[in-house]
Amino acid sequence: MPQVPPSSREKILSVAEALFARRGYTGVGISTVAEASGLGKSSLFHHFPSKASLYCAVLLGVLARIESRVLPALEKSGTSEQKLGNVVDALIDALAEHPTSARLLLREVFEEPDPALSAAPEAAEIDARLAGMIDGVAAILEAGVASGQFRKVGIPDLLQTIIGATVYHFASGDFGEKLLGASLFSAAAVARRKREVKTLLSNGLMPEARRSVAEES
């Protein structure tokens, strides 16, 4: 957290992140971001040359925050189950840290990008960094299947399920909170989410009749 008052650039980025997460790229106008930042419309263009570049800057910041948790977790050693658990913990911590992260990530993953956005020079980098993290998780799953620690499972399908269980979950906003009857982001809800996802995966991926007396809370 900044000890000094945030620069205009930081203020714009944080305001834009909140708005883009809620309403999407096309749903937010530059003027809205400017007003919420306490600036005039055209002052914004002094800091970011275009709306698309502002959006990309927001997204790169989100990716950096996620990577700072997930990439170290990918390096940890242990059984395949432990390694997968570490990554799930790290990813969920990352997504729970800022309520905007999962929403922006989910949009990036399923939404057809605006022409202005796909033309942006940062677009390729964003894709590559996302793909890098996914490849890291895929490697853990593949090793687990190859070593017999996980049953034979479709890796891409499992990746999709993991993304759904994490990114979608923390992106689900009011709908998810209505379903849970409570905040998605409270410490208790985040801890429960980690436990539920890891337990489902551990049990669901177990290769044979090797179930121990797993932790039944």
Next chain:
Amino acid sequence: MPQVPPSSREKILSVAEALFARRGYTGVGISTVAEASGLGKSSLFHHFPSKASLYCAVLLGVLARIESRVLPALEKSGTSEQKLGNVVDALIDALAEHPTSARLLLREVFEEPDPALSAAPEAAEIDARLAGMIDGVAAILEAGVASGQFRKVGIPDLLQTIIGATVYHFASGDFGEKLLGASLFSAAAVARRKREVKTLLSNGLMPEARRSVAEES
């Protein structure tokens, strides 16, 4: 499928469904829908009084298609595992039937609705019908836990996981296809998705050391 050429209204609905699914409510203009339908902008307003009402009409059509498969599946009897499997099959069939369905549903579930949309009279009905299906699935899960056929699991969290594994999966578009290396909607991909999701859930929800020699393809 229609034996007669589609009416303008049907043409508009199908065109709008494709566009809204890809680009979202704010990402699609009325003029785009009109042109793609082979009509002028204002002819569209003869069929739908506003953009919001067109969007709601699209969404209600999607919901009707999903309900036509999921609601009957909710009535089938069997073990909890069989009942859950039937619903997952039905839901995946429904989402695989039209590539637009999952995208529109996912938007509905995670996106902040445009003011014009939340003000629409159909909004409450859309929410209610979505909630109805979710309640039906929740009832199956609760009965399974209560009877000991499923281990003790957080129902809302599990619902979120199921939504992620189905709705998110079929909404993931190019990203998902790049991950799978093939179409999300081919008969083979759909069948595999059903199998992977049902197997993960069956194994993951099993209460104790009761694993049989589950089908390893």
Next chain:
DNA sequence: GTCTATAAGGGGATAGAC
């Protein structure tokens, strides 16, 4: 680094001819 002013175009929606 922020502002006012303006450009140039697109948005949803309406009126009225045919």
Next chain:
DNA sequence: GTCTATCCCCTTATAGAC
């Protein structure tokens, strides 16, 4: 039931004063 023409507002972006 479809069209042309129009209204008014909001959009991104630029120019230039302070």
